[in-house]
Amino acid sequence: MSLLKPRGTYHHGNLEEALIGAATQMVRANGAEHLSLRAVAAEVGVSPSAAYHYYPDKDSLIAGVGKELFEHLADMQEAASSKFPGKNVKGARARFRALGMGYFEWAVSEPNLFRLMFGGYCSIDFADAQMKRQETRAWNLLCSCLDDLEKYGAIDPRIRPYGELLAWSTVHGASALIIEGHLPKDSFNAVLDGLELTMGIRQ
Amino acid sequence: MSLLKPRGTYHHGNLEEALIGAATQMVRANGAEHLSLRAVAAEVGVSPSAAYHYYPDKDSLIAGVGKELFEHLADMQEAASSKFPGKNVKGARARFRALGMGYFEWAVSEPNLFRLMFGGYCSIDFADAQMKRQETRAWNLLCSCLDDLEKYGAIDPRIRPYGELLAWSTVHGASALIIEGHLPKDSFNAVLDGLELTMGIRQ
DNA sequence: CAATAATCTGCACATCGTTCAGATATGGAG
DNA sequence: CTCCATATCTGAACGATGTGCAGATTATTG
Structure with missing residues (x-):
């Protein structure tokens, strides 16, 4: 399963883990204080709201x-x-x-x-x-x-x-x-x- | 010098220190990650932009x-x-x-x-x-x-x-x-x- | 009193977290 | 295979945030 959602598809298939993975890399690079939920979602190829199905905030x-x-x-x-x-x-x-x-x-x-x-x-x-x-x-x-x-x-x-x-x-x-x-x-x-x-x- | 700017006045008189004081209290209460520059300015009775005269960000x-x-x-x-x-x-x-x-x-x-x-x-x-x-x-x-x-x-x-x-x-x-x-x-x-x-x- | 500098405001912009109604896909029952 | 319930995701919106800029207000100096 890749992190990025294949374009043209609707379901990611692996969102929960993909979000964690992308978030980890972005924290690694920029620090937790600069983490943006929107950026994580974009990195994974998904709308910001999608994350809220797996994490309440x-x-x-x-x-x-x-x-x-x-x-x-x-x-x-x-x-x-x-x-x-x-x-x-x-x-x-x-x-x-x-x-x-x-x-x-x-x-x-x-x-x-x-x-x-x-x-x-x-x-x-x-x-x-x-x-x-x-x-x-x-x-x-x-x-x-x-x-x-x-x-x-x-x-x-x-x-x-x-x-x-x-x-x-x-x-x-x-x-x-x-x-x-x-x-x-x-x-x-x-x-x-x-x-x-x-x-x-x-x- | 008080922290809050007297109303009706334009110049605070003690802004630089007042900002630090208010910010310290707000961090003390809510943690640095929840500090809002706007809230600090409001607490001191000053517009958000005023802070930028003393701190670049x-x-x-x-x-x-x-x-x-x-x-x-x-x-x-x-x-x-x-x-x-x-x-x-x-x-x-x-x-x-x-x-x-x-x-x-x-x-x-x-x-x-x-x-x-x-x-x-x-x-x-x-x-x-x-x-x-x-x-x-x-x-x-x-x-x-x-x-x-x-x-x-x-x-x-x-x-x-x-x-x-x-x-x-x-x-x-x-x-x-x-x-x-x-x-x-x-x-x-x-x-x-x-x-x-x-x-x-x-x- | 006049002019220059210091200080502060108001407005604007992009971005953010979060919500919610509705669109889209999946999987199971008939 | 078809239909429907359910899981998953989108899009638009709201309020709040950090920050920049033009200009208003006050202080200071000559």
Whole structure:
């Protein structure tokens, strides 16, 4: 199914997903604050009103984009983590680093999408079951990585209970601050180094 | 000078600041994404075009709000820090905690303003000299607090070089994640506890 | 008091989100 | 195959928005 409706036809056939796809690309390029529902509809080859059959308003469309992005982020985290399957200290440490780096690189490479997800642009209910699951997927990756580190004695056990909270907050905060120009890009490596050092993560 | 232009008059007398003031209040209440330049002008008792004498477009007005907010944040950090002037470990530790808590409480009490500052809503050039100074003011508070901790031997010296970066990233990240509903509000205390623990900050 | 500059208004335009009546296609029942 | 209910989409319209411009009003300076 293509995004653009074949001309001469009346039914698109794939509108709901096509709208999300086009909206995602336009947010990616111009930022969520400049997204125009009319432009999205035009891009897909459909009248503006057609969108209202699938999304009650523009905010819902943006929320739809956000939901897909959170799935995508969880997928990426899984991919990053599974690149280092080693069942030993080295593997666990590599996974930790890959999770943090993956998060940051996603943020830096797609700042407009990252802002949409975390900047209050999309009104997603994160208590919602389906949404919770996506967040939990990524969260669990981090937890089990820390569990592994603990199992191998490669993390300070007094610190372990704070692990997920600290790691996510730090990595997220550094990513956000760097994206917005408050910190230089190359500081992220130092952040990861510092995080490993402070959490007592060692070879 | 009041915000509202006295009726029957032609010149406002204080438009530039009045616009910022009204805009700040409206962002505070409804979020930057719903700010209307026309509504701001109306609130101040002036025609929409009048605003264009002081700000070339709506984004610049929002940027003006942002600049003031960064000044305000630095002021608050100074106030929080100066509440604990003790020239000893206890004082330095209290300052560290107060800086983090102040940052978080500001974020939680004014999420819309916090988003405007850090969510990519305002296009501020943080390389700009005046802007740099405000950020540096807050940054220096953190640095000198960490310097004090080091001086009193209350922080792991190996970790010290990462201190500012880690503390700001972590506190900012936790604040942002909590505001957006990704983490529960009460997790911030744990974040601060964990931060002190991992950085080796001790009595 | 006169003239120049600063400040503000009124109107216009294109664009936007959204609504709604009605057009068009699809799929199932007879 | 035909007919009809239903899903899907169009077109025109409304009010609101950001912004530009010509000109009105006030302040300031000589």
